[in-house]
Amino acid sequence: MTGSSHPASETVLRVKDLTKTFGRRTVVDGVSFDVRRGEMFGFLGPNGSGKTTTIRMALGIIRPDAGSIGILGAPPDRSVLRAVGYLPEERGLPRKLRVLDALRYLGRLKGLTVAEAEDRAIALLQRLSLDEHCKKKVEALSRGMTQLVQFATAIIHDPEIIVLDEPFSGLDPLNVERMKEMLYERQRAGATIMFSTHIMSDVEELCDRVALIADGRLLLFGELAEIKRQRGVNAVLVQAPRVPESLAAGRTAVPRSGMTEYALEDDGTAEAVLRAYLDAGINIERFELALPSLNDIFIEEVSRARSIS
Amino acid sequence: MRGPSPELRVIFAEEFRRQIRGLGFAFFTVLIPVLLLIAIPITPVVVDLVEGDDSEGVRVVTGALRERIGYADPAGVLPGRGLQDAPRQYGNLAAGVEAVRQGAIDAFFLLPSGYIESGVVDHYRASGESQGRFWGNAAAEFAFRSFLTGELIAGQVEPNILARALHPADYRNFEIGADGAVAEAIPLAQEIGELLVPMLFAALLLIGVLSGSGSLMRSLAEEKETRMIEMLVTAAAALSIMSGKLLALGLAGLIQIAVWIAVATFAMPAIFDRIPNGGELTISAGLLTTVSLSFVLGYFLFSVLALFIASVVSSSADAQKYTGLLSLLTALPIWLAGLFISQPDGAVAQILTYFPFTAPTTLMVRLGAGSDMSGGEIALALGITAGTALLLLWVASRVFRAGILLSGQRITGRNVWAALWHAH
Numbered sequence: 001m002t003g004s005s006h007p008a009s010e011t012v013l014r015v016k017d018l019t020k021t022f023g024r025r026t027v028v029d030g031v032s033f034d035v036r037r038g039e040m041f042g043f044l045g046p047n048g049s050g051k052t053t054t055i056r057m058a059l060g061i062i063r064p065d066a067g068s069i070g071i072l073g074a075p076p077d078r079s080v081l082r083a084v085g086y087l088p089e090e091r092g093l094p095r096k097l098r099v100l101d102a103l104r105y106l107g108r109l110k111g112l113t114v115a116e117a118e119d120r121a122i123a124l125l126q127r128l129s130l131d132e133h134c135k136k137k138v139e140a141l142s143r144g145m146t147q148l149v150q151f152a153t154a155i156i157h158d159p160e161i162i163v164l165d166e167p168f169s170g171l172d173p174l175n176v177e178r179m180k181e182m183l184y185e186r187q188r189a190g191a192t193i194m195f196s197t198h199i200m201s202d203v204e205e206l207c208d209r210v211a212l213i214a215d216g217r218l219l220l221f222g223e224l225a226e227i228k229r230q231r232g233v234n235a236v237l238v239q240a241p242r243v244p245e246s247l248a249a250g251r252t253a254v255p256r257s258g259m260t261e262y263a264l265e266d267d268g269t270a271e272a273v274l275r276a277y278l279d280a281g282i283n284i285e286r287f288e289l290a291l292p293s294l295n296d297i298f299i300e301e302v303s304r305a306r307s308i309s
Numbered sequence: 310m311r312g313p314s315p316e317l318r319v320i321f322a323e324e325f326r327r328q329i330r331g332l333g334f335a336f337f338t339v340l341i342p343v344l345l346l347i348a349i350p351i352t353p354v355v356v357d358l359v360e361g362d363d364s365e366g367v368r369v370v371t372g373a374l375r376e377r378i379g380y381a382d383p384a385g386v387l388p389g390r391g392l393q394d395a396p397r398q399y400g401n402l403a404a405g406v407e408a409v410r411q412g413a414i415d416a417f418f419l420l421p422s423g424y425i426e427s428g429v430v431d432h433y434r435a436s437g438e439s440q441g442r443f444w445g446n447a448a449a450e451f452a453f454r455s456f457l458t459g460e461l462i463a464g465q466v467e468p469n470i471l472a473r474a475l476h477p478a479d480y481r482n483f484e485i486g487a488d489g490a491v492a493e494a495i496p497l498a499q500e501i502g503e504l505l506v507p508m509l510f511a512a513l514l515l516i517g518v519l520s521g522s523g524s525l526m527r528s529l530a531e532e533k534e535t536r537m538i539e540m541l542v543t544a545a546a547a548l549s550i551m552s553g554k555l556l557a558l559g560l561a562g563l564i565q566i567a568v569w570i571a572v573a574t575f576a577m578p579a580i581f582d583r584i585p586n587g588g589e590l591t592i593s594a595g596l597l598t599t600v601s602l603s604f605v606l607g608y609f610l611f612s613v614l615a616l617f618i619a620s621v622v623s624s625s626a627d628a629q630k631y632t633g634l635l636s637l638l639t640a641l642p643i644w645l646a647g648l649f650i651s652q653p654d655g656a657v658a659q660i661l662t663y664f665p666f667t668a669p670t671t672l673m674v675r676l677g678a679g680s681d682m683s684g685g686e687i688a689l690a691l692g693i694t695a696g697t698a699l700l701l702l703w704v705a706s707r708v709f710r711a712g713i714l715l716s717g718q719r720i721t722g723r724n725v726w727a728a729l730w731h732a733h
Contacts, residue, residue: 061542
């Protein structure tokens with residue numbers, strides 16, 4: 001996690017009670033959250049949970065049936081959307097379009113002059129190590145390269161807010177790292193970044209705050225660290241030469257990174273685990289309280305929501 | 310007064326650039342002028358082949374063709390006047406066959422004994438010819454028949470009678486009005502012009518729809534398929550996107566038409582100059598105006614239809630399928646041109662005149678075929694075309710944004726209706 005250095009808590013994107021129904025299916029059901037200036041915001045949810053529809057509504061691409069949207073304090077019309085860079089989920093660019101032309105076109109549409117658009121396009125392509133492909137048609141690029149080019153089209157105008165729908169899917173690890181570096185750069189330069197994903201490790205690495213939706217409903221929203229703290233300690237990690245017999249018999253002990261993890265059952269406490277080691281006269285080299293992982297929280301919350309529904 | 314938005318200008322410029330850089334645009338823009346320019350030198354050759362050149366009375370075979378034909382006359386019926394333009398005469402069958410074999414001539418005709426009674430002429434030619442075999446043989450037989458006609462009656466009649474027999478009539482046409490007044494009919498050249506020009510415009514509309522509207526539809530569908538359209542709609546209003554694309558297509562089409570008309574203005578008179586008795590190609594101003602209006606409105610209608618289809622279609626592959634629909638609607642009246650020429654005011658012609666998607670081409674073809682449509686009927690057909698285009702533009706702009714979501718779905722009336730319902 002970056003631990004954003006931006007003190008401001010100004011809201012740059014707010015959705016309130018957003019609802020969308022297609023036919024008889026409610027795809028987004030009263031979703032509310034806000035994104036603050038300068039943060040990296042993770043928008044989580046399983047496949048088909050309504051993330052993309054929410055983003056489309058937030059950016060004015062489709063109209064919500066109910067609810068309100070505010071971007072920089074205004075409805076999502078063209079004037080404020082100039083401050084937004086958007087990377088859609090299902091990616092691609094017209095095959096016959098040249099890479100430089102695509103960047104110049106999108107840059108011009110976002111208000112850049114031809115010269116500005118070209119200069120920035122070339123700089124971005126260099127940054128993404130794609131400058132040698134600038135004259136090529138999109139059809140000549142690999143899928144990953146096309147994705148990076150489209151990412152470049154989303155940020156060519158140095159937007160205040162960058163909204164990325166599943167930005168890392170389909171990229172190889174090298175390109176994922178390259179894109180993450182560029183996102184950090186943008187964040188350091190003051191941009192606000194919101195991205196949707198169902199890859200929890202990316203969120204834990206990048207995001208300050210998150211929102212989780214499933215089946216169109218908001219399940220969680222807030223500071224990631226706070227969400228974890230609210231869940232409480234659900235395991236302890238102990239590094240010691242051996243495991244006490246009293247614990248080995250009654251508890252689930254899982255080896256993890258040279259340590260032993262004990263899940264804390266309803267009747268168990270961290271103190272009980274510690275006492276078992278001390279009573280057995282085993283020297284403890286390291287003892288940690290483990291917060292639940294985002295992955296655990298995701299699975300638990302989504303499963304619970306689905307069992308209720 | 311506010312000018313077009315910056316986004317509209319950017320989209321217009323980009324779309325125009327794509328249109329004129331497309332292979333289809335370059336191909337069709339160049340194709341028509343090339344065909345017209347080729348037609349100029351070819352016209353006299355074709356005319357000679359079809360009509361012959363009778364300027365010297367008995368000279369019925371063109372120089373080029375004449376040199377490639379030989380004959381022998383064992384029947385002894387031809388006077389053998391030693392005409393400069395006559396086919397080569399050989400003494401017997403063997404000499405003629407050898408000349409064909411050696412390539413000195415392409416066709417050898419033998420008038421066997423008993424020819425006068427039977428009319429049978431033996432035609433010898435090299436085997437294995439493939440290119441233009443049918444037309445080459447037909448032209449040689451036509452040319453030799455003309456030669457035979459002249460030779461058979463030569464000496465029987467005066468030379469001037471012979472010349473006239475070979476070209477017996479140049480018609481002048483008169484029309485008798487209901488009141489009995491007689492007036493000279495429209496000159497042939499004008500009749501041809503008034504048939505040709507509307508037909509040409511109809512064909513140009515078909516080509517324009519195929520190259521312009523088709524590519525517009527495919528490109529928009531691809532933008533939807535690749536989701537680039539989502540990036541576009543966060544930068545520009547749906548109406549700006551559609552207007553920019555339409556204007557770019559319109560300008561590209563106008564440039565294409567301007568090139569065609571400029572070349573045709575030079576080439577058509579040159580072609581007519583080379584047709585004996587071709588006269589001066591003329592067309593009435595009223596007809597030209599109606600045809601031009603039909604063309605412009607038809608082009609607009611089909612461009613809007615292309616945008617509408619692209620708005621609701623789910624992929625560029627599907628869009629490709631609908632290109633066939635566009636060309637079918639445009640081409641249908643051209644396919645029925647034979648029927649319209651014989652019955653320009655028949656029931657089929659009238660029905661297709663008032664169906665918006667066939668109206669522009671049907672109007673052009675019917676007017677070319679000499680229909681007696683009134684001004685009111687023409688205005689109604691053009692009004693239906695324009696009205697449908699505007700209505701479709703309104704519907705297309707409504708479904709455009711919601712239609713973005715239809716990617717991946719099959720196009721049905723229900724999802725078009727849903728798109729219309731969910732539209733902004």
